[in-house]
Structures are given as C-alpha cells and as structure tokens.
Amino acid sequence: MGRKFIVGGNWKMNSDKDQIAEIVKNLNSGPLDPNVEVVIGVPSIYVAFVRSILTETIGVAGQNCWKVAKGAFTGEISAEMIKDVGAEWVILGHSERRTIFGEKDELIAEKVAHALEAGLKVIACIGETLEEREAGQTEDVVFRQTKALLPAIDTNWENVVLAYEPVWAIGTGKTASPQQAQDIHASLRSWLTSNTSSEVAENMRIQYGGSVTASNAKELAACPDIDGFLVGGASLKPEFLDICNAQV
Numbered sequence: 001m002g003r004k005f006i007v008g009g010n011w012k013m014n015s016d017k018d019q020i021a022e023i024v025k026n027l028n029s030g031p032l033d034p035n036v037e038v039v040i041g042v043p044s045i046y047v048a049f050v051r052s053i054l055t056e057t058i059g060v061a062g063q064n065c066w067k068v069a070k071g072a073f074t075g076e077i078s079a080e081m082i083k084d085v086g087a088e089w090v091i092l093g094h095s096e097r098r099t100i101f102g103e104k105d106e107l108i109a110e111k112v113a114h115a116l117e118a119g120l121k122v123i124a125c126i127g128e129t130l131e132e133r134e135a136g137q138t139e140d141v142v143f144r145q146t147k148a149l150l151p152a153i154d155t156n157w158e159n160v161v162l163a164y165e166p167v168w169a170i171g172t173g174k175t176a177s178p179q180q181a182q183d184i185h186a187s188l189r190s191w192l193t194s195n196t197s198s199e200v201a202e203n204m205r206i207q208y209g210g211s212v213t214a215s216n217a218k219e220l221a222a223c224p225d226i227d228g229f230l231v232g233g234a235s236l237k238p239e240f241l242d243i244c245n246a247q248v
C-alpha cells in the first residue's frame, strides 16, 4: 500500500475564537481530496473548541506537550490532557521549540516516547539551520535528530510522521527547491532503511515544511519522497485547502 499524503497545518500562537470559527468554516466546506489526511495543529487552549466545530475527517494536533502524564510542572500540558480534550496528534520538536525554548534531541525524544505511550500520534520535526546547510552538515544534522528518536519510537512507527523542515525556510518565504527537498527526503528514507528496516523506511511518511504555499505545493507534492507538508503561515489562510489538494 502506498503512503497516504498527509498535510499538517501549524497555527503556532495565532488566532482567536472568531478567526478560528472562520478558518474552520472554510475547512469544513472543502472540498478536500479524500486521498489526503489533514491534521491541524492548534494552540492547546483551543483544542476542545476546534474539535467541537471541525469536521471529523480532519485531525487535530497539539503543538507541544510535556514528557510525563501529570505532576508539579506549572504551566505545562501533558499528552494525556491533549488527548482528553479531543486531539489525536501532537507536533513535537518544532524548530521554534528547539531554538526559542532550547529543546534538545534528548528532551524531544522523551516527549515523543511519552506522547506515543499516551496514545497520541506524533509529527516529529527535524531540520537544519542555514549555517548547518552552508557548512555541508544537513544530512549529519537530520540523521542525528532522527537517530535520537529511534529508541523513543521503538516499534511504534505507524503512529509517527517525520516533518523535514529546513529552519532557514520556516516563515521566511524561502522554500527549499523541490530538488533540495526531494534529495533530503530520499537520503532520510535510505538512512531509515539502514537504521530501522526497509518496511519502516518504505512506509514512513515524510512531510516537507518551510514556506509552503498554494503556488509551490504542486511541484513539491510531485516529488516521489515528499509525502505531505507541514504548513505554518499559509495554514491560517483559505489557500490551505489548495495546499491540501495539491495532488489533485
């Protein structure tokens, strides 16, 4: 069976209830390609609200969670809580978590392990900075970031999607070219073959993220190893539907 195309929206820390109602109205009215899985990552405080008004065929994700179920962690939210209010997914390891909040590979792996154990599916983000790309370290970085996740994922690969997001392309309007993205996706898949199994590598969905818009989505979606997108800014706009439908 082929890999089902999966598009995630990452609203980040944006929107209020009125704006959310508008975005959801647009998503609910579609049309959406039935061959695409769509998941939207919303601020955790709005998860229950979004779930209550969004069509059931679209998944909801939290954008982060802590690494244990409960306890004295003021201000934190657990995977169990995200699930309890209706989300099925969580985005972990986003570059903004890594750079602004100082999250390291080890912490991200602990979060991934716990989220999976709690029954959430995980979009795990990896990607190099501009400095790392210019130093020729792109593969080393994404392999290192993925390697850290292996013990956390263990045999739970069907509940994980990898999002390759070059940091220099996030929110900058600079998209990796289809060839640049395809090259890294293909290298990641071959790394997965060597470090997990050919079955895991063949089935793993690898999203591309970084300034995806309706105007570049079709070309990126045509690449054989690009299995979907993680979309930031454009996921707040009506064009998100066109991005979801990029394969039609």
Ligand code: PEP
Pocket: 010, 012, 165, 169, 170, 171, 172, 173, 209, 210, 211, 212, 230, 231, 232, 233, 234
């Ligand atoms: C993101 O936040 O994951 C992202 C890719 O953002 P943007 O699409 O705005 O570059």
